[in-house]
Amino acid sequence: MYDGPERLELGDAIFFRHSKAGELCEHFNTLRLVSDGKIVDEVLTYRGEGQQFL
Secondary structure: OOOOOOOOOOOOOOOOOOHHHHHHHOOEEEEEEEEEEEEEEEEOOOOOOOOOOO
């Protein structure tokens, strides 16, 4: 449960930094790159490229 200073509503966009980037890429096909609050690109993860590593 979030207990920070900002009030969040259902549907609000949130950003987080995963402790291990590889784990994040195991769950999503793409990642959106954000700069100055705007989406500037969307890139495939290895999952999105149809790869897997055992």
